[in-house]
Amino acid sequence: MTFMYSDKVKDLQKRVTAFMDEYVYPAEKVFEEEMNAARRAGNPWVPTKIVEELKLKAREAGLWNLFLPESKYGAGLTNLEYAPLAEIMGRSHIGSEVFNCSAPDTGNMETLVRYGTEEQQQQWLVPLLEGKIRSAFAMTEPAVASSDATNIEARIERDGDEYVINGQKWWTSGANDPRCKILIFMGKTAPDHPNRHRQQSMILVPMDAPGVTVLRHLPVFGFDDAPHGHAEVRFENVRVPASNILLGEGRGFEIAQGRLGPGRIHHCMRLIGRAERALEKMCRRTLERTAFGRKVADQGVTRERIANSRILIDQARFLVLNAAHMMDTVGNKAAAKEIAMIKVAAPNMACQVIDWAIQAHGGGGVSEDFGLAQAYASSRTLRIADGPDEVHRNAIAKLELSRYMERN
Structure with a gap:
């Protein structure tokens, strides 16, 4: 195609x-x-x-x-x-x-x-669409290996017409922002359910609900990412209406898969844009600077890195576009392998291209003058966020192996 x-x-x-x-x-x-x-x-x-x-x-x-x-x-x-x-x-x-x-x-x-629901959309979706407020997503926890989301320990317990929420989350992006008024919280409503993927639910939690405490902001390689940032947040006996539950109890993983698929496309394409700009900066910088009697752009190692950057960027772009096409035509579930592939390929590509651009800028590359250090820091986080490389590689391998197991 x-x-x-x-x-x-x-x-x-x-x-x-x-x-x-x-x-x-x-x-x-x-x-x-x-x-x-x-x-x-x-x-x-x-x-x-x-x-x-x-x-x-x-x-x-x-x-x-x-x-x-x-x-x-x-x-x-x-x-x-x-x-x-x-x-x-x-x-x-x-x-x-x-x-x-x-x-x-x-x-x-x-x-x-x-x-x-219609009520949830009117209360929270409309102001988000209008850009009047911002939001956060609370899933990762400091006490467990959250790359396996079934490890989540936070609790969402029904008490009459309310749910009571307890737990501690971190890397809750945006929770520091004063515009952040609502977050989506993932926790366990049925920790003893025999199906590990039906134990979790998602619920809407207003940031100003009693018991929600932002403990600290979490810098990334020294960057605070303000005013957005990332936070560690404690939830102590937070009470919200039972109507705040999303889709119903035990549907957390289902929602997560529907949420993360398009998000991974967005993240990966942003990374490609970031890498493209880093490549542009590398080309301009090496054409401007002279070392050992000739332009840095004329050095063999520079040309090799520029060529490899172009190859890596275009490879990643085609992978992402293919995954997007499959999501549109056959759905997220059928495109699971392709989505996992781009989530590995795009951040690794961006980190490599930006690293070469940093090297081409010399000392300036690690300063704040060219935006490359910050670009690298944010790109590196995406080898962990939305599932680490190892989880996605494992999923890819399982899907690939299943093709041969079915034949035997």
Whole structure:
């Protein structure tokens, strides 16, 4: 098959690219200046004026909520159609949020669209779609190996018309943000259920509910990722209405699979955009610098790395587009192997390409001047987030082996 984009997608690519060129890239420096000023003042957890202004411009330009396939809420794009737009937005660390297309809000909005009741959608989905609030997703726990989600120990217990929630989560992205008003919490409602994948449920928990305490923010390689960030959060006897449960008790894994599939496409395409920009910086830098009597770009090792970067990026892009196409045509379950493959391939590719770009920049590469160190840090986390490499490789191997076991 060929991945030819429709005229609608080509037009959106052109418009998103133009918006990035005119507004987003020039705003990156302003964003950092605002954040540094907030850090000096002692509180980096405040929204920046520049991003909020750009959100208004993006919405006015009709470049808003492009990730949602449901035309009632979003642009009505398939995974394959949205993928190249996610790549363009992913070129900047502030890009996705400007278009209201950033994680974990995208995954949470998709969850509410698919599994939320009308009441839940009105209360939480609508303000998220409007960009008035932000959200978080509480799944990973510090006390257990959360790469096996059946290890989750947090409890969700029914008590009359309420559920009582207890547990400790970390890497709850966005929980530090003052705009974060709601989170989706995964915990066990039936810890003794014989089916380990029917023990868990997901429930909506307002951030201001009594008993919810943000313990600390968690830097990534020294980057605070403010004002979004990542947090460790304690839940002590948190009470929420029974109506806050999503889909029903024991449906947590089902929701997780529906939520994570499209999210992995988004993450991987953002990584490709990040790697593309790193390759551009590597090419420009090596054409500008001279070492040992000739341009760094003329050194054999540099050309080999540039060539390999192009190969790796294009390989990853085609893998992701293929996975997106399969999700659109045969569904997430049938595309499980392809989704797992991109989740391994894209972060590893991005880490390698960005690492070569850092090396080409010399000392500047590990500074904050070129954005490469931060790009590497965020890319490296995605070899763990949404399932570590090892889990996905194991799943790929099992699916591959099953083809031969069925024949024997």
